[in-house]
Amino acid sequence: MKQTPAEETITEKAVASFSTTPDARLREIVQSLVRHVHAFTQEVELSEEEWLAGVRFLTATGQMCDGLVRQEFILLSDVLGVSMLVDAINHRAQHTVTESTVFGPFYIEGMPDREFGENMAFTPGVPALVTGKVTDADGSPLANATLDIWQTATNGMYSGQDTEQPIGNLRGRYHTDEQGRYAIRTVVPVSYPIPTDGPVGQLLSATGRHPWRPAHLHFMIEAPGYRTLVTHLFNHDDPYLDSDAVFGVKDSLRVAYKPCEYNNPLAKTFGFKVAFQHATYDFILPRVPS
Numbered sequence: 001m002k003q004t005p006a007e008e009t010i011t012e013k014a015v016a017s018f019s020t021t022p023d024a025r026l027r028e029i030v031q032s033l034v035r036h037v038h039a040f041t042q043e044v045e046l047s048e049e050e051w052l053a054g055v056r057f058l059t060a061t062g063q064m065c066d067g068l069v070r071q072e073f074i075l076l077s078d079v080l081g082v083s084m085l086v087d088a089i090n091h092r093a094q095h096t097v098t099e100s101t102v103f104g105p106f107y108i109e110g111m112p113d114r115e116f117g118e119n120m121a122f123t124p125g126v127p128a129l130v131t132g133k134v135t136d137a138d139g140s141p142l143a144n145a146t147l148d149i150w151q152t153a154t155n156g157m158y159s160g161q162d163t164e165q166p167i168g169n170l171r172g173r174y175h176t177d178e179q180g181r182y183a184i185r186t187v188v189p190v191s192y193p194i195p196t197d198g199p200v201g202q203l204l205s206a207t208g209r210h211p212w213r214p215a216h217l218h219f220m221i222e223a224p225g226y227r228t229l230v231t232h233l234f235n236h237d238d239p240y241l242d243s244d245a246v247f248g249v250k251d252s253l254r255v256a257y258k259p260c261e262y263n264n265p266l267a268k269t270f271g272f273k274v275a276f277q278h279a280t281y282d283f284i285l286p287r288v289p290s
């Protein structure tokens with residue numbers, strides 16, 4: 001439809017109103033935001049009822065945040081694909097290092113330091129061992145790197161989110177040895193739905209989208225002089241790999257859990273008394289740019 005004179009001038013007036021913003025980057029961001037929001041409003045010819053529904057949706061999104069474990073705005077960014085777009089923009093052209101993915105809202109700082117191969121699972125599941133190395137892009141091992149790990153219990157909930165779970169369940173800070181090796185004893189991750197009891201859940205249901213994430217283990221890996229890596233390892237055979245609710249899957253982050261019998265030599269080393277599943281993955285960290 002043809003724009004009226006008022007429609008034609010309002011965008012330029014709103015953009016111009018921010019032209020005296022002293023900080024150049026803030027000016028660029030706000031003026032671009034105004035242009036894009038106006039273009040969107042014009043494109044869909046937003047009705048007054050729809051505008052109000054949008055205001056109510058964003059208000060409810062803010063009201064759902066509790067400053068602790070629930071951050072509905074991040075969840076909204078995740079399901080709109082914005083979080084993974086920010087990730088892609090900020091990790092361009094790093095083909096020689098491990099790929100990053102979405103951080104998610106369930107990380108908790110200050111979880112227990114764990115020994116090499118220590119069990120972090122205090123709730124039941126299929127016993128698992130995850131081992132590998134952390135190296136730089138030339139393959140040199142990074143000793144004493146920290147791997148901060150978190151995953152859901154088999155009920156699909158994280159400790160903190162699910163108050164029935166012991167503090168620190170399926171969480172912990174592991175450290176690499178002199179050869180850059182790490183070992184984590186846990187349970188095989190399961191797929192789980194992102195929280196659907198808020199506005200984001202309503203959006204998914206109204207648009208016919210499912211809320212599931214493929215099974216994964218979260219990692220935040222830190223080593224002095226290297227860029228912190230936030231990533232996941234996804235179970236390679238999960239049915240939701242091609243339809244992750246938050247678009248976080250990258251092919252290079254898929255791992256296979258292979259069955260090992262109770263009499264496998266690794267069982268003795270890591271204290272398994274029953275059969276278990278073993279996955280291996282080597283992480284490569286980029287140097288902090290100088």
Ligand code: BEZ
Pocket residue numbers: 075078102103104105106194195213246
């Ligand atoms: C997660 O993997 O913990 C997660 C990521 C994005 C949204 C919700 C959960």
Ligand code: FE
Pocket residue numbers: 104106213216218
């Ligand atoms: Fe997760």
